[in-house]
Amino acid sequence: MVDALRSGDLTVRQLADIARLPGNAAAHHLDVLERADVIARRISEGDRRRRYVTLRADRLGTIEGPRIAPAGPILFVCTHNSARSQFAAALWRRRTGAEADSAGTDPAARVHPRAVEAATAFGIDLHAARPKGYHEVDSVPALVVSVCDRAHEAESPFDAPLLHWSIPDPVRRGTASAFRSSFSAIADRVERLAPASST
Numbered sequence: 001m002v003d004a005l006r007s008g009d010l011t012v013r014q015l016a017d018i019a020r021l022p023g024n025a026a027a028h029h030l031d032v033l034e035r036a037d038v039i040a041r042r043i044s045e046g047d048r049r050r051r052y053v054t055l056r057a058d059r060l061g062t063i064e065g066p067r068i069a070p071a072g073p074i075l076f077v078c079t080h081n082s083a084r085s086q087f088a089a090a091l092w093r094r095r096t097g098a099e100a101d102s103a104g105t106d107p108a109a110r111v112h113p114r115a116v117e118a119a120t121a122f123g124i125d126l127h128a129a130r131p132k133g134y135h136e137v138d139s140v141p142a143l144v145v146s147v148c149d150r151a152h153e154a155e156s157p158f159d160a161p162l163l164h165w166s167i168p169d170p171v172r173r174g175t176a177s178a179f180r181s182s183f184s185a186i187a188d189r190v191e192r193l194a195p196a197s198s199t
Contacts (some may be wrong), residue, residue, distance in 0.1 A: 008145075084182055101141070121180065
């Protein structure tokens with residue numbers, strides 16, 4: 001289960017299927033991991049019946065997921081493409097030098113001003129970024145990474161492998177600290193996923 005969570009977040013059912021365990025046995029093992037602070041569980045911000053399980057990398061010291069070098073661009077998606085997915089794509093490009101894009105299921109009119117501020121603190125310039133929908137994505141992605149529960153739970157029009165990071169929506173709280181917290185979580189995920197040879 002821990003290995004399965006190294007690169008992305010999964011539901012309890014997905015983890016049970018991966019581990020080939022009945023639901024009650026999977027729940028027991030997840031309870032043990034949660035008591036040991038190895039995982040955290042979050043109720044989806046979209047479908048409230050779902051819970052996503054996240055690996056607590058901060059509790060395990062240096063933990064690395066499978067490092068990836070997709071044979072094409074990564075597409076980061078969220079609902080409004082106004083904060084999390086914009087930051088993830090920009091950070092991936094800076095971290096790896098590889099192609100990345102972002103889009104939303106229901107794009108906002110502009111990138112959130114607090115997202116621009118928070119990104120600046122991480123050395124990322126989002127001043128010229130603008131939200132866009134899936135239909136505006138020019139390149140066929142080699143990997144789609146959802147950084148939003150609602151986007152993950154919507155049907156993806158892209159024929160590409162999917163990875164999910166259940167990152168809380170900072171716009172819901174609207175505070176500078178919420179944006180910094182979400183962006184810090186994304187930065188950690190990018191660092192764990194990016195190819196080790198990247199500069």
